[in-house]
Amino acid sequence: MRESARFFGQFAALLKAGLSVQQSLSMVGKDCSPALQRVLREANLKIEMGQDLATALEPYPHYFDRWTISLIRTSEYSGALGETFERLAIAAEVSHRRQRLYRSIQRSIFLILLGLGALLFLLTQGGTIFLLQPSFWLMILVLVVGLLVATRLLGSRSMGQEVLRSLPQFPLVGGIVQARAMLYLTELELPLRCGVPILQALQLVRCHIPDREMAAGLAIASHQIQAGKTLSQSLKGRLTPLAAQMLRTGEETGNLEGMLEKVSEYYERDLECRLKQLQGILRPLGIIAIGGLVLLSGVQGINSLLRSLPG
Template structure:
């Protein structure tokens, strides 16, 4: 949530400055008024490392947003005014974040602002693409159709995202379980055998010595393990927030076996679906390409889209730069080229999106079927190594007793 810097005059007549968190400038103003302060100035603070809100996902759930768009379009088609529809949906939505935003939007609409302008106040909730589509719908007088189109778009995005999340859930879950079990064995189980080995003066093999050393380190220096995790996490945040380093991160991910192909198809599907929706809604092509750069959330693809926009500005076909890069299969550049030549770019892009959304589903199922045995082997190897390290000296001890 954004922060605002304010200047107020207290009841004593003294000026006071400070910071306040609110969804919009209007809400920040109202909060200060409720404290019985005379507001002199309220302005949004620029984002810095100190006040920047670190989030990977939009606080508004995509599922709630799709439901809202469907209901909003239905109300408008039934003849309900934009203001009344916004009030009705604000009262009935289950999302607290969306409710607060809609209440603020209702106030903006009553003050005479256009719906797209009211949405633009809440840029952390409503994407640049969505605002542009709403503005185009207002201009053409087809706002209900624009909202319906957006509902279809986000619904497909949600289905694709759920497929990828489902594919990734298994390896992540097994990985967490494996780490938890290994830590438990090293901290709780291995130490109980160490004293036994010392008392019986058993010569330990290298594998057992290594596991015992790891156990001792885990018990005494566990905080280093925690610091390493924090260090890796913070560096990851820095990498993905800088375009230069994010490019190499995205490049490496796309080149990874199995998961790389899945994510590549997902990004292409998102790019094609977004550009198709924008072009079909009469958003200017150069503006649409600028929006798509942000939406794809992949710097490798974003750079090529940037090159395509430059090529278009210079009078060259949009598809030319895409043909030269490995991230775009020939099908994509060929379909875009046909769309440019026939004047049906939005339709061609929609077909590309349909194809790759179907490919994502197939690739996700294939990924799950391939990764399951790999993760089982990984889990078995991790736990089996520790068990074997303990069992070898126990067998020696048993043979000595016999």
């Protein structure tokens, strides 16, 4: 993700400096991985043969997914290629920062589960001999695998929203779900800035976002906009009061893209704050769990030593 952000940012800077796509592509990515450099060289050769940038990059979904290719193709026709890559760089950097929070939360949950599991064995076995038992380490392996899968689902776009919705709706979890849903909606900003008509932009975003409820809402909104309603009216009941008011203001002032950007900034900060709050709750619990394990293990070891002494 960090590598993608660096590439998008460098490419946007070269394009905005007045260089052609082919010149920019030949100069960018010098500090990227060899694999990405090879992809860029191959894409440059295809552009020399007459292909457009989106078509040249399309065979490499590991670096350029369908959403990115759609935006590049649209911005090539609208002349907003530099701005599009600049926005993609910002989005990739934000995503990278968010993934770091998810990994920190993952480590805290692992420490909590490890501590609780070991404490359970310690209390039921009455000693530290369980550390030599295969069943204990099998349990640890299952916990690690389960935690890795759960964290990947939480951090991924494909399942994160559904996983969060399945959890008990504590205020903190509910706030995370809400912030993510609003961020999915604000992805409408980029195609609109590329000059894509609102109905086509809704279709692009609907096929891109993993939030099924929001995607269904955008499908309904498309039909209502065709009937003459505004975007904020067609999404009534699916937006937070703040987001609804900001969208109405953007529509009234003719600056819907700019207002979507402000909504995105607000909920990005809100999501990051809530993830840090969750991190702040889980980290001390992990330390307490491991500390309790060490304390009980020490007490058990001292008791065993005292019992082994003569007399």
